[in-house]
Amino acid sequence: MSEFTKDVASLTEYVGGKENIVSVTHCATRMRFALKDQSKADVKKIEALASVKGSFTQGGQFQVIIGNKVSIFYEEFIAYTHLSEATKEEVKAQAKNNMNLLQRALANLAEIFAPIIPAIICGGLILGFRNIIDSIKLFEEGTKTLVEISQFWNGVDSFLWLIGDAIFNFLPVGIVWSICKKMHVDQMLGIIVGITIVSPQLLSAGALMSTAAEDVPYWDFGFTTVRMVGYQSQVIPAILIGFAFVYIYRFFKKHAPDAISMIIVPFCSVVPTVLLAHVVLGPVGWAIGNFMCDVIMAGFNSSFGWLFGGIYGMLYPLLVITGMHHAMLPIDIQIAASGQGLFTFPIVALCNIAQATAVFAFAYIHKKNKAVQEIAVPAYISGYLGVTEPAMFGVNLKYFYPFVGAIIGSGITGLIAMSLGVLANGVGVGGLPAILSMQPTSMLYFGILMIVDVIVVFIVTCILSKTAFARKYEDENK
Structure with missing residues (x-):
């Protein structure tokens, strides 16, 4: 009998049996199911299994946290159930049957931006590094930057802008490509x-x-003119233009005769799309994007900006639970590309640190419980590195009082971050590595806020653990 034989059989039964599984795949730590009827999944029995570290439903998928050995568990699960292996894309597509219209829209938005996020992170890190060497005056009694005293670093600074310019100015190309791919x-x-x-x-x-x-x-x-205006770094115009191209392409692909399809479809889909882009969609998308950015920035820049930051810090984890945080990504990218600096990402990063610290506190409270340590330690390590799902869904929401401790901490640090005007260059890696994405003038403040975040969340979570409120959830999950 192998390590997971018993748990594989039990999990199959507890998700409603093989006949209730439409498809299944896995990611770095989780089994991801598309189920015919999610109500048949017995969550309490599933989470009682020795191999399982938690479960949650998101994006229409029922997800079971296994940990680093999930690939081995998955192989045994496939062998036991004789189900065919599925890709993440196939499971996502089938899971959408369990989602409402808004959830589907958010899931589609997330899938469009997922392939672009590594490039955005890379660009943010490059901007952060360039700001350190060409904006912070650390030399000659605080009068010169590293770039000003070193030809080598001056060359590095200039060279890195080639990559940063490619990522941000030409971002719409990636967005249109990703829409076409999806x-x-x-x-x-x-x-x-x-x-x-x-x-x-x-x-x-x-x-x-x-x-x-x-x-x-x-x-x-002759009879009219069209302005030669580009939409470099613009997100909303690229989304509108990408979808316009998709539907125009599909129309001609469906109606063009097969014999001349290779001629008709490319020409008749590209030319009208580009014309629409410059006459209608580009200007309209640019106006929408600017309006959305202005609304967000108005909130942060208002006399109540400090309060706005605190509320955002408390609400962001709730947006993650519902999937609504995906709707913020295009706006964040748009603001970052404008060069104004990003208020939201520092708060998001502090939210991630708060979630990880709440699990760290939970592990400390239960330091003698080996089963808790097996779940909590990997969860808070990955949380500090920016991956919060195991922490949030595996521990914090399950026992709830750590989640309350986390949102109190992220609310307080979000408020302070806004009061201090902490800004990021763009969207980066959440958690502790986020300091690399901060603007030079914000790095010290953000470093202090990370420490404050850890201390506040740890203390609040430990205090909450002594309450009847906490004992209720502890008893329910024994």
């Missing part, structure tokens, strides 16, 4: 459409604000 249309044509809205021939939408109307270049069609 919607299963020609990805190369999608890339071409994306390039046509960021071409160096075009005046950037940002530069348009400081350019006199008579100096804006345009295409002259």
Whole structure:
């Protein structure tokens, strides 16, 4: 008998039997099920299994936290049930049957931006490193930067901008490509459409604000003109243009005769899309994006910005539970690309640290319980590195009082972060590594806030553990 034989058999029974499983796959730590009827899953019995460290439902998927040995567990599960192996994409697609319209929209948005996030993180880290060497005056009695006293670092600074410029200015190309990939249309044509809205021939939408109307270049069609304006770094225009291309492409793919499809479809989908992009979708998307950014920034920049930061810090974990945090990503990217600095990411990173610390406190409270340590230690380590699902769903929500401790801590540090004006260059790696994404003037403040976050959450969680409120959840989960 292998390590997981008994638990594999029990899990199969407790999720409603093999006949209730539409498909199953796994990620780094979790089994991910698309179930026909999620109500048949017996959560209490599942979480009582020795191999299971928690469970939750998100994105229409029933997810069971196994830990680092999930791949071995998955192989035994497939061998026991004789189910065919599924990809994450297949499970996600089938799980959408369990989601409402809003949940599906958020899931689709998350899937579009998922392939782009590594590039955004890379760009944020590059900006952060460049700011350290070219903006912080650490040398010659605080009068010069590293770039100013070293030709080598001056060259590094200039070279790294090549990568940063590619990531942020040409971001719309990646967005249009990702939409095409998700919607299963020609990805190369999608890339071409994306390039046509960021071409160096075009005046950037940002530069348009400081350019006199008579100096804006345009295409002259005789009876009308179209301004030659690009949408570099713009997220909302790219989303609108990407989806327009998808539906125009599908229309011609469906109706074009097979004999001339290879000629008709590319030409008749690209040209109208690019025309729509520059006449309607680009300007409209730019206006929508600016409005959304202005609303968010108005809240943070208002006289009640400190309160806004505190509320955001307390609410963000709730957004994660519902999946609503995915809706914030395009706005965060848009604000970051504008060069204004990002208020939200420091608060998000502090939320991650708070969730990890709440689990750390829970592990300390139960330091003599070996079963708790097996669940909690990997959860808070991954949480401090920016992956909070095992911490949030495996411990904090299950026992609830650690979750309360976490949101109190992130609310307090979010309030302080806003009061101090802590800014990030962009979206980066959450948790402790987030300090690398902060603007130079914010790094010291953020480092102090990380310490404050850990201390506050640890103390509050330990205090809450002594209450009847906490004992109720402890007893329910024994």
